[in-house]
Amino acid sequence: MPIRLVGRRPEVSPDRLLSECVPPPRFADVRFATYRPAAGEPSQAEALGVLVERGSVLAEPRRQKSWWRRAAPETGKPGIYLDGGFGVGKTHLLASLWHESAGPKMYCTFVELTNLVGALGMRTAVEQLSAYRLICIDEFELDDPGDTVLISRLLRQLVDAGVQLAATSNTLPDKLGEGRFQATDFLREIQALSGHFDVRRIDGPDYRHRGLPVAPTPWTDAAVEEAAAARKNASSDHFVDLYHHLGELHPSKYGALLDGVETVGITDVRELTDENIALRLVVLADRMYDRDIPLLHSGLPLDRLFPEAMLKGGYRKKYLRALSRLIALAHVGMDA
Numbered sequence: 001m002p003i004r005l006v007g008r009r010p011e012v013s014p015d016r017l018l019s020e021c022v023p024p025p026r027f028a029d030v031r032f033a034t035y036r037p038a039a040g041e042p043s044q045a046e047a048l049g050v051l052v053e054r055g056s057v058l059a060e061p062r063r064q065k066s067w068w069r070r071a072a073p074e075t076g077k078p079g080i081y082l083d084g085g086f087g088v089g090k091t092h093l094l095a096s097l098w099h100e101s102a103g104p105k106m107y108c109t110f111v112e113l114t115n116l117v118g119a120l121g122m123r124t125a126v127e128q129l130s131a132y133r134l135i136c137i138d139e140f141e142l143d144d145p146g147d148t149v150l151i152s153r154l155l156r157q158l159v160d161a162g163v164q165l166a167a168t169s170n171t172l173p174d175k176l177g178e179g180r181f182q183a184t185d186f187l188r189e190i191q192a193l194s195g196h197f198d199v200r201r202i203d204g205p206d207y208r209h210r211g212l213p214v215a216p217t218p219w220t221d222a223a224v225e226e227a228a229a230a231r232k233n234a235s236s237d238h239f240v241d242l243y244h245h246l247g248e249l250h251p252s253k254y255g256a257l258l259d260g261v262e263t264v265g266i267t268d269v270r271e272l273t274d275e276n277i278a279l280r281l282v283v284l285a286d287r288m289y290d291r292d293i294p295l296l297h298s299g300l301p302l303d304r305l306f307p308e309a310m311l312k313g314g315y316r317k318k319y320l321r322a323l324s325r326l327i328a329l330a331h332v333g334m335d336a
Contacts, residue, residue, distance in 0.1 A: 002228035002236035003261060006245040010256035014119045017252060018128070021106045021116070024290030027095035035092050041204045044089060047082060050200060051093050054080060055100035058164065062102065062133050077198045079155075079165035081140075084202035086324055090168040091138050093202075097166055098136045105134040110141045110151065110167075111283060115252035117154060125154060130161035139286075140169040141318070159196050167197075215303040216330050221267045224296045228265035231336070236265035239299060246280040255287045263333065264288060269299035271307055278310060282322040289325040294333035302326050 023030075032052050037044035082090040098107045106129065108116065117125045129135065135158065141147070155165060219227070228236035237245075249257065258264070272278045288295065305326070306319045 002225065002234050002265060005235050005237050005257055005261070005264075006241045008257055009249070010253050010259065012253050012256050014116075016256075017112075017116050017119055018106075020255065021108045021112070023095040023098055023107050024292075026290060026292045027091060030092050030095050031099055032093075032096045035089060035096060038088075038204045041088075041202075043084075043201055043203045047093060047200045047202050050080070050198070051097050052100075054166075055097050058097070058101035058134055060102065077196055078159050078163070079167065079197040081197045081199045082166075082168040082202055083199060085204065086321060088202045088204035090202055094136050094138055094166055094168050098134065101134045104132045105136070106132045107136040107138070109138045109286065110147075111139070111251065111286070113137055113151060113154075114147050115250070117150060119252060122150075122154065126157045126161075129154070129158055130163060132158075132163055134164045134166065137165070137167040139321070140167045165196070215301045215327050216334050218269065218301055219296055219298045221298045224265045224267050224298045227296055228263065231263050233260055234263035234265060234296075235261050236267065236296075238267050239269045242266060243277045243280060246284060247277070251280065251283045254284050255290070257284075258287055258291060258293060261293060263294045263296060263336065264329075265296040267298045269297050269302070269305065271300060271304055272310070273307065275310070275313075275315065278306060278319065279315065281305075282315075282318045285322040285325050285329075288329055292332075293329065294336050295326060295329040296333045297330060302330055 032048065032055065035048055037048060082093060084090055095107065098105055120128065159165065225236050228234040246254070272281065303323060305323065310316065310319055
């Protein structure tokens with residue numbers, strides 16, 4: 001019988017949240033040497049060079065702090081920000097910097113960091129994270145003012161403690177070519193920190209869709225159930241049951257929900273009409289992508305999961321990222 005995710009209710013301690021702050025399995029083996037800048041995209045090679053230089057400094061033993069004065073930055077500006085479109089290799093570069101650097105170091109997504117602060121509380125989070133030499137934050141998101149203010153406050157205190165920062169964010173496709181990218185929004189939203197970041201723009205097409213169709217043909221309900229029953233450690237749940245269950249769990253638990261799952265099956269996928277449900281599915285898609293878990297699905301094609309109104313709304317960046325990732329995982333599921 002397939003695993004039923006709706007029957008799981010994982011508990012996640014703050015210690016586990018901290019221990020899991022490392023690059024996801026998909027990026028466990030990436031290094032600067034394995035990054036291949038695209039031909040005709042000089043910004044990729046330039047970003048690689050800047051990060052290699054920063055990584056060489058962070059690979060050395062940490063400077064001793066003087067108790068009577070604030071720690072001096074190790075690499076000029078204490079933060080670097082990589083801005084660009086979807087799938088141009090920003091996460092590869094960010095994870096490579098983490099791998100290259102000496103510890104203590106931390107790697108997480110923006111959402112994971114907000115969840116961590118919520119679990120620990122601001123004071124405890126500042127105390128524990130100030131011990132890190134480097135904190136890498138993937139997918140910095142600016143669509144929730146409350147979260148942006150919260151994390152800006154946290155990062156300001158971490159910079160004061162001498163912590164080095166590295167962050168990425170995706171530029172929306174309709175902003176490509178405007179010449180300013182998401183970096184302008186990023187610097188405006190973290191005004192108190194903007195002077196601490198070296199901003200690097202990375203251009204290029206989304207590698208996840210090079211040569212791939214927009215979305216694979218959905219399976220039938222019966223085919224998803226049959227495949228999930230035949231595959232090792234595969235789950236299968238009805239789409240509506242699954243998103244109701246996600247609503248009963250804190251998003252910080254979605255990773256633990258997938259513990260031991262090697263394939264996710266979802267039957268009767270439907271168009272989403274509720275923004276809260278859609279945002280929960282985005283987090284689940286991120287956790288699946290982090291773990292490189294193939295997807296089997298029936299119902300609507302995945303490129304019809306989010307209605308046009310959502311794809312034009314304030315959370316469109318999240319939805320576009322989720323579509324890119326789910327479609328990539330569905331192609332893996334078809335080929336497995």
